[in-house]
Amino acid sequence: MSESVAIPLQHRPEPVRPKPLLSNGVLGMMIFIFTEVMIFAGFISAHAVVRSQAAGQMWPPFGQPRLPVQETALNTAALLVSGLVLVVAWFAFRKERSRARIPLLLSILLGAFFVYFQGLEWVALLGEGLTIQSSSYGGFFYLIVGAHAIHAVAALLALIWAGVRLNEGRLTRSELATVSAFWYFVVLVWPVLYIKVYL
């Protein structure tokens, strides 16, 4: 009769866990971004079809106010610079965490400028009579730009949260990557929306 040798629990080797390919936060954010990309793709497609059906190919429709193309171009530039500054913040964070403070703050300020300016633009357009019910032109404008604005505000709040944690010295690399991915989505989807809706 053979005797089995029991290894005490405390001497058993720890199972080797493979290094994760990406953090849970980044993975979750990527899945979220995929779904959001499809939402915006649906909006853009519906907009393209309705625009192609416009009477006499006239877009914007007769009697509807024109969108502020040049002013929004400036705002678009601010948003793109915000994304670039966040890239700088990421590399600074990898070298020395405290170095990321200024670029992260700058990115937040540029993002806040974008959101504030968009709000001013909405107030002006509402004053000129462009509402969500005034025409399909107005409806699509508020739907698409409004959906982006909701994302911009949420991503901005996430950036502020990251900034607070960075100040407290508690921000992890994974958290910054997750929040940055959200902001990059907001930044990169905007030029597409600008070209389709404003031009």
Added chain:
Amino acid sequence: MMRASIVMLLLLAFPDAGHACAVCFDSSDENRLAFMATTAFLTLLPLGMVTGAGLWLRKRVRQVKLEENDPDLLDN
């Protein structure tokens, strides 16, 4: 019965143009083009994203394996 079902499925895979369909027939070329372009866009976009994610994951797997073999390559 099985053969008939397969033939029926194959026939259904090649539909004729629908005369009441706004995509197949429309007085406006722009409208038809918009329908076709957005159909292609919405079909290819998710496929492109999934392919992109797959390629990125493959690259990441290689990178992680390289880092495990040579810890000096680990970026901090």
